[in-house]
Amino acid sequence: MNLASRDIRHNFGRFVLTTIGVGLLLMLVMGMGGIYRGLVQEATLLVDRIDTDLWVVQKDTRGPFAEVSRIPANMEDRVSAVPGVLSSRAFVSTTVQRQRNGQPLRITVQGLSWPEDRGQWLPLVAGRALGQGHYEMIADESLKLSLGETVALAKDTYTVVGITRGLSSPSGDSMAFFALRDAQAIQFDQSGEAVRLERSARYSRAERIDLGRTQPQVIERSLGPSSAIPALGPPVISAVLVKVQPGVDPNQVQSVIAGWPDVSVYSSDGERDLLVGGIVDRSRRQLALFRMLLIIVSGIIMALILYTLTLDKLHDIAMLKLMGARNGVILGLIMQQAILLGGLGYVVAYCVGQRLFPLFPRRVVIIPEDLWLLAGIVVGISVLASLLGIAKALRVEPSEVLS
Amino acid sequence: MNAGANTGETVLQAEQLTKVYGSGHTEVVAVRDAALSVARGEIVALIGPSGAGKSTLLTLIGLILPPNAGRIVIGGKTVFDNHRTRVNVRRFRRLHLGFVFQKANLIPFLTAAENVRLVMEINDHSSRTARHRAMELLEYLGVGERAEHLPSKLSGGEQQRVAVARALANRPALILADEPTAALDSVHGRQVMELFRKVAHEQDAGVIVVTHDHRALDVFDRTLEMEDGKVREAAPAL
Numbered sequence: 333m334n335l336a337s338r339d340i341r342h343n344f345g346r347f348v349l350t351t352i353g354v355g356l357l358l359m360l361v362m363g364m365g366g367i368y369r370g371l372v373q374e375a376t377l378l379v380d381r382i383d384t385d386l387w388v389v390q391k392d393t394r395g396p397f398a399e400v401s402r403i404p405a406n407m408e409d410r411v412s413a414v415p416g417v418l419s420s421r422a423f424v425s426t427t428v429q430r431q432r433n434g435q436p437l438r439i440t441v442q443g444l445s446w447p448e449d450r451g452q453w454l455p456l457v458a459g460r461a462l463g464q465g466h467y468e469m470i471a472d473e474s475l476k477l478s479l480g481e482t483v484a485l486a487k488d489t490y491t492v493v494g495i496t497r498g499l500s501s502p503s504g505d506s507m508a509f510f511a512l513r514d515a516q517a518i519q520f521d522q523s524g525e526a527v528r529l530e531r532s533a534r535y536s537r538a539e540r541i542d543l544g545r546t547q548p549q550v551i552e553r554s555l556g557p558s559s560a561i562p563a564l565g566p567p568v569i570s571a572v573l574v575k576v577q578p579g580v581d582p583n584q585v586q587s588v589i590a591g592w593p594d595v596s597v598y599s600s601d602g603e604r605d606l607l608v609g610g611i612v613d614r615s616r617r618q619l620a621l622f623r624m625l626l627i628i629v630s631g632i633i634m635a636l637i638l639y640t641l642t643l644d645k646l647h648d649i650a651m652l653k654l655m656g657a658r659n660g661v662i663l664g665l666i667m668q669q670a671i672l673l674g675g676l677g678y679v680v681a682y683c684v685g686q687r688l689f690p691l692f693p694r695r696v697v698i699i700p701e702d703l704w705l706l707a708g709i710v711v712g713i714s715v716l717a718s719l720l721g722i723a724k725a726l727r728v729e730p731s732e733v734l735s
Numbered sequence: 736m737n738a739g740a741n742t743g744e745t746v747l748q749a750e751q752l753t754k755v756y757g758s759g760h761t762e763v764v765a766v767r768d769a770a771l772s773v774a775r776g777e778i779v780a781l782i783g784p785s786g787a788g789k790s791t792l793l794t795l796i797g798l799i800l801p802p803n804a805g806r807i808v809i810g811g812k813t814v815f816d817n818h819r820t821r822v823n824v825r826r827f828r829r830l831h832l833g834f835v836f837q838k839a840n841l842i843p844f845l846t847a848a849e850n851v852r853l854v855m856e857i858n859d860h861s862s863r864t865a866r867h868r869a870m871e872l873l874e875y876l877g878v879g880e881r882a883e884h885l886p887s888k889l890s891g892g893e894q895q896r897v898a899v900a901r902a903l904a905n906r907p908a909l910i911l912a913d914e915p916t917a918a919l920d921s922v923h924g925r926q927v928m929e930l931f932r933k934v935a936h937e938q939d940a941g942v943i944v945v946t947h948d949h950r951a952l953d954v955f956d957r958t959l960e961m962e963d964g965k966v967r968e969a970a971p972a973l
Contacts, residue, residue, distance in 0.1 A: 648844075731799045731800055
């Protein structure tokens with residue numbers, strides 16, 4: 333006869349409520365692990381998917397994600413001339429925040445090197461890759477934009493032609509992909525007044541120097557657009573992505589570019605490590621600590637619940653001892669309830685989590701390894717939590733039946 | 736121990752039992768040099784005023800509390816002697832003793848039948864045997880139709896009958912009942928006392944019943960009286 337199941341049947345409502353409580357607590361533990369995994373996955377998603385061997389960024393920076401990187405646009409051409417390089421493409425990354433329908437809309441703008449890179453490698457769930465060099469965008473579904481919808485950014489309007497799923501930046505902002513020039517236009521957008529003031533300042537500077545006085549055309553051009561002044565380079569880019577030729581060791585190309593004094597170069601794995609070790613590391617450690625605290629709190633709460641359940645049964649336990657029941661019978665009663673409580677709580681955690689986690693604003697990734705680990709932890713804390721109740725039960729004297 | 740036993744054979748022999756609670760100024764002698772014997776098939780009443788030491792004597796005989804001195808022999812086996820318990824008390828209680836208290840003390844989350852089965856299953860009887868014996872006992876004690884009810888659904892008298900069935904389940908040599916009718920009205924109280932007599936005579940067990948109810952003393956084969964921790968044979972009722 334299984335005493336644990338009989339007791340649960342008798343106090344079914346209380347057991348169900350307790351199990352739900354423990355389950356929700358375990359769901360938080362499960363969720364914390366999932367948030368940590370999500371954080372790493374979000375951070376490395378683009379690096380993992382973008383299909384490149386090397387990242388060329390501004391010298392001594394950890395760009396373009398861990399910190400700002402600015403390199404001249406012609407770096408793309410310099411890199412492509414390195415022996416062993418199959419292709420190079422410019423990459424721009426910046427985050428903008430705009431108001432849309434009264435709500436803040438945060439977008440991580442990624443510039444693709446049109447026409448070589450049209451975003452065909454992106455995980456599209458609807459629509460298509462970029463089909464023209466301007467005014468099109470591919471948006472992640474978390475931005476809640478639909479195909480054909482238009483978004484005004486900088487001074488232009490962009491049409492959503494493709495939808496991706498699960499693409500967000502290391503900071504959790506949803507990604508949108510544009511042709512490189514459009515991304516730069518969004519990144520370096522200035523108001524008309526700011527442009528006029530800049531041109532005016534430029535004119536004043538030109539007037540003060542000899543060249544301005546002797547070359548009237550210089551003064552004249554200083555009042556025009558920056559792109560018409562050959563002395564000023566095109567807008568900077570964030571990085572250059574390098575694909576090496578088949579059979580060529582990427583380290584070899586990396587060592588050549590690393591010798592240049594104006595850039596740093598990272599392998600794809602190196603860039604990934606920068607993200608995980610830099611941006612994510614502190615959040616990861618904080619989540620791990622919080623998760624550990626939650627496990628301890630869960631253990632304590634379970635121990636108190638089981639202790640209370642045992643206290644309720646002390647008279648019955650004394651009676652069992654009086655009838656000559658072995659300690660194993662009493663241990664079994666408490667331990668089985670503890671494991672059942674933990675086990676069912678775990679099932680509640682899993683089932684509720686499966687429905688709740690997708691509603692979280694940031695990605696929650698639950699992997700089988702984490703589920704197995706948590707299952708082991710739950711069994712462990714169930715056993716440990718029951719020890720308090722067991723210790724109390726073993727101290728009960730049969731004579732307490734008489735009291 | 737029960738198998739093959741003869742009616743009239745001594746099932747309990749207690750000599751010079753002493754139990755002292757506390758020490759120094761707070762010392763209370765609950766049982767003082769108590770001696771008694773009970774034969775198989777015999778039902779003995781233990782009466783006396785409150786605080787006389789009746790319940791304490793029962794806990795000593797039932798191996799619930801250890802005496803400070805004395806000797807206890809149950810079914811021919813010395814279980815306590817020379818300040819030492821000579822048996823594994825939990826195992827001995829499981830195999831040879833049955834208890835009934837003022838409150839039925841049934842396990843609240845088990846049905847009447849399960850309460851009876853439980854003592855057999857913890858004594859390593861098969862589930863099938865235990866089930867059969869439980870129903871047999873509940874029928875015998877007149878509560879067979881209440882077998883699948885939880886204790887909370889039974890009346891006080893029915894609960895006490897189930898408690899008696901539980902005490903009988905392992906065919907104990909000695910049944911100890913501590914004021915088993917105190918919570919019952921006089922009619923049900925008498926029924927329970929007669930039940931003990933029936934059990935003693937038909938199941939061939941020795942039964943000691945602590946009671947305050949002098950109206951039911953005619954049910955007993957013998958009456959012992961306790962006062963100030965001492966036991967003596969009571970004078971026959973007039």
